[in-house]
Amino acid sequence: MKVLIVHYNPSAGGGAESAVRDQKRALEMCGHEVEVEFANPRRAVVRFRPDVVHFHTIHIGLGLGVLEWAQGAHIPHCMSLHDYWPFCRDRMLMRDGAMPGINDDPCSGVEGICDGRCTNGKAEASIAELVNGSPTVTFSEYGADIFRRNGIRVDAVIPHGIDTDLFCPNGPLPVQPVVLTMSAWPTYNTKGMHVLRRACEEIGIRAQCITGVPREQVPGQLRKGSIFVFPSTYQETWGLCLTEAMSTGLACIASSVAGPKAQITDGFNGRLVPPRDAHALASALRELVDNRDERERLGANARAWALENAGLRRMGRDYTRFYEELVSK
Numbered sequence: 001m002k003v004l005i006v007h008y009n010p011s012a013g014g015g016a017e018s019a020v021r022d023q024k025r026a027l028e029m030c031g032h033e034v035e036v037e038f039a040n041p042r043r044a045v046v047r048f049r050p051d052v053v054h055f056h057t058i059h060i061g062l063g064l065g066v067l068e069w070a071q072g073a074h075i076p077h078c079m080s081l082h083d084y085w086p087f088c089r090d091r092m093l094m095r096d097g098a099m100p101g102i103n104d105d106p107c108s109g110v111e112g113i114c115d116g117r118c119t120n121g122k123a124e125a126s127i128a129e130l131v132n133g134s135p136t137v138t139f140s141e142y143g144a145d146i147f148r149r150n151g152i153r154v155d156a157v158i159p160h161g162i163d164t165d166l167f168c169p170n171g172p173l174p175v176q177p178v179v180l181t182m183s184a185w186p187t188y189n190t191k192g193m194h195v196l197r198r199a200c201e202e203i204g205i206r207a208q209c210i211t212g213v214p215r216e217q218v219p220g221q222l223r224k225g226s227i228f229v230f231p232s233t234y235q236e237t238w239g240l241c242l243t244e245a246m247s248t249g250l251a252c253i254a255s256s257v258a259g260p261k262a263q264i265t266d267g268f269n270g271r272l273v274p275p276r277d278a279h280a281l282a283s284a285l286r287e288l289v290d291n292r293d294e295r296e297r298l299g300a301n302a303r304a305w306a307l308e309n310a311g312l313r314r315m316g317r318d319y320t321r322f323y324e325e326l327v328s329k
Helices: 015-029 041-048 065-072 125-131 141-149 193-203 215-222 240-247 258-263 278-290 292-309 312-328
Strands: 002-006 033-037 052-055 077-080 136-138 179-182 207-210 227-230 251-255 271-273
Touching (some): 141 258, 179 193, 240 251, 251 258, 251 278, 278 292
Parallel strands (some): 002 033, 077 136
């Protein structure tokens, strides 16, 4: 099968960009021919003649005209939903936006239906109507439930996969507890670094943030740690850097938001704490800092989970089945 993946950002970027590269490799491992297009999907379709087109984050840089074009031309295609833009103008389901120094309380769309009573308001109904004209995929059942409750179709739930041979332990965890976190956008309030900072201050420790590092260097950076914290305050549809830390065998603590809830079983392969709760995060950190055996147990279980659930071949097979259904219809 020939697959054209369309995304707006050719740079190294953040999680969405890493996910696109991982998806390309996963599909190639399954024997498919794959191209990634960032600028002109219409021209790429004419040149490459794909069997299916997979749109990722197009609304930011390319605009929704390309989605209208694919629908009108009856091109077999689908779209990944990385955040909540089809019904939330802010994209993050936050009362007052995603940037630093502002209120990061969640909106009504997290547990129920978006009421639009926030700084940014609800997205235009025409956007949801357009998106619902195309098959869509997201990455966890928790995120899919939010989309569906708020009127957005979800045709498939396919968790992200990574190279578990690249993201792997290099011997036992360091004896001394070293706390790491990671984000391409650490200044965004939604990434929760302000919550982690308060938690660390409460128990008198420091955390190191991996940011601005080429992805090929990230495994080596992760192996320097023993505890990893994913403190996001919004309903991340998936935690890609959390998957990487789990695969590396770190003891992980994450906010109990959509993606991490699908990745971590609390107390078995990591710890879940309420988002925005610095005291709860501090308590979980203190427990792992003081207990080497517990760090090693959680880290070993995290690695086992990643090997079973988060590999590239599993993701490639899932997308293959999904694409075959799209093409057959």
